[in-house]
Amino acid sequence: MLLVPGDPSEPRRVDPHFAAEADAARALGVPVAVVDHTAREHPEDMVAAVPAGDDAVYRGWPMTIAEYATFAKVLDARRVTLRTSPDDYRLAQDRTRWPKALRAVVVDSADGPLLRTWWIGGRCLQLSAGIDLVEIEPVITDLALPFVTADLVRRADGAWRIAALTDGQISAWPVSRDPADLLAGLF
Template identity: 35%
Template sequence: MGVVDHDVRVMLLVPADVLRPRRPDPHFAAEADAARESGVDVALVDHDALARPDGVQRAVARVTGGGEAVYRGWMLTSAQYAAFAGALARRGVVLRTSPQQYRRAHELPEWYPCLKRMTPASVWTTGTDRVAFDEVCALLGGGPAVLRDYTKSMKHYWDDAMFIPEVDDRAAAWAVAARFRELREDDFAGGFVLRRFERLTGAEVRTWWIDGACRLVGPHPDTPGDRPPPDMDVTGLAPLVAALRLPFVTVDLALRADGVWRVVEVGDGQVSDRPEAIAPQALVAALITGGQ
């Protein structure tokens, strides 16, 4: 990852409001305000254009100046992020998180090797081939599993597109995979990922890591009213996250039924949703000072 020089001026990039393109998207307006109040320059990008292969130059047309930038916006695919980074570089702006680092945080096969000790056993395919799917089912072995792709699950379709009661029932497992693929449509990323089912209790906790240090701990955005336990200890996780060598990531954790904290998900911090319990000023301050 290298050492970030925090004396370099940082720019915050946020999506523009679709209806009022000179203003930040309302979802990120509080963070933009907090950045400006802290003396951080804010520039707007056109997310809709960014999501189109031919729109990336238009997406960054209002980004001026140069130096280092951090993005806080809607999720991008790894390919979209790489195009985004390239377009910014041509304008003299370098994203603190490189395209390779974004992929490492964004896609499960990239982050899993560093965190496998604290997350359910996982196997995956490249693509959607049935033969490959049967092969990874055999690798995982019998018992229940949950299904996702490299970047996302379909937890709102738990019974028909996520939970596999018995991996050895290949026909039933494939039916879940086929339904998942149908629902994900063009958003399907990479391949099928099978993860050993573990019974979790309570709400997830979202932790925020900058330069390998945990800077913020709060509820998961899906359960904003469920605060983490005040005595939560993430020191055991720290060397595993540091091994990722990433500048800005989130790690979602949940308690397993036996009382052990387990990693549910890792994400690039730039596109991870911030629950209201995490003040925008706190997040901006952490981004400015890094892992210090």
């Protein structure tokens, strides 16, 4: 199941920012449920429209680590399991918890243009031709996270380095790309 935020002015409707992804999921036969972000202070109300008993991927607005843990807990009470556990979300969001091998390929500042890459189950979803991820791929694979994005930058010597890594659930999918590519990879 795909979980997407509701429109703030009409919380039972899909937020327009995520409507194309919701439509792509439905076209693939993936159930879609709306999460009411206006009810964040009442987590049970936030997930009231989510049907019970399914595995789920969230695609929506960022949450703090604590908010995500609460979100997962109230979904679990409905027998809905997020594919990205609270521990996985924490690891993707908290750079201090990254293993040494990952920190070795991360740059502190990026001077050049960034290339966003999408990783599902440790595999890059789509990659432009000519990009060599020989040092990056094993490190991201070893993280064993279900869904992340890595923003890459090319050093002067041609090596690619990670400028940022975050949970893929909260990374904006480019409007220039077909959301069905992302949803097909996830489901």
